[in-house]
Amino acid sequence: MKLIMAVIQDKDSTRLSDALMKANFRATKLSSTGGFLKSGNTTFLIGVDEGAVDEAMAIIKDNCHSREQIVAPISPMGGNADSYVPYPVEVQVGGATVFVLPVEQFEQF
Template sequence: MKMIIAVVQDKDSPRLAQNLVKEGIRATKMASTGGFLHAGNTTFMIGTTEDKVPQVLDLIQSSCRSREQVVTPMSPMGSQLESYVPYPVSVQVGGATVFVIDVEQFEQF
C-alpha cells in the first residue's frame, strides 16, 4: 500500500480532482498554503496499491502544469525597510510536488 501526497496549485485542483474521479481513484482534498509565495494550494492524499502508483502519477502530471507568475518579494526579516526596494520578479509556479510513502498498515471502518 502507498500514500501519495500531492501539493498542487489551486488553479490545477479542480482538473486533478475531476480526472481522479473519472479514473475511480479516491482522494482526500485539503486546503493548504505555500510557504514561499504564501499562495493557496490544495493537498491531495491518495491511498492506493503499489501497482497503481504510475497511473496516479501520470494523472497528476497531466492535470497540473507549471506557469510563470510575476511577484513582488517580501522584505527580508531584520533589514532596514527604508533601504529595501522590492522589484517584481518572475517565478515559476504550479506543477505539483508529490511524495510517495510506504504505508505500513491500512484500516477502513
C-alpha cells in the first residue's frame, strides 16, 4: 500500500475525481492554498496498492498536467483599460506536484 499525495489546481479537481473514480481509485480531497501551484489548489490523498501506483500516476498526469491554453481577449468593461490585451494569449494552466509515500499499516474500520 502506498499513499499518493497530489497537489493540483482547483480547475482540474472535478476532472481528476471523476477519472479516479472511473478507475476504481478512492480519493479524499483536502482544500489547500498557495505554494507549489500559484492559483487555488486541492490536495488529493489516494491510497493505492503497490501494483497500481503507475496507473494512478498516469491518471493524475493525464488530467492535471501543465499545458498552455489560449485565452480569448475579454473587453475591459468596468475594468482597467491599461491591462486590456486585445488579442488571444497563451497562459499556463494545470500542473501537479505528486508525492508517493510508503505506508506501514492500512486499516478500514
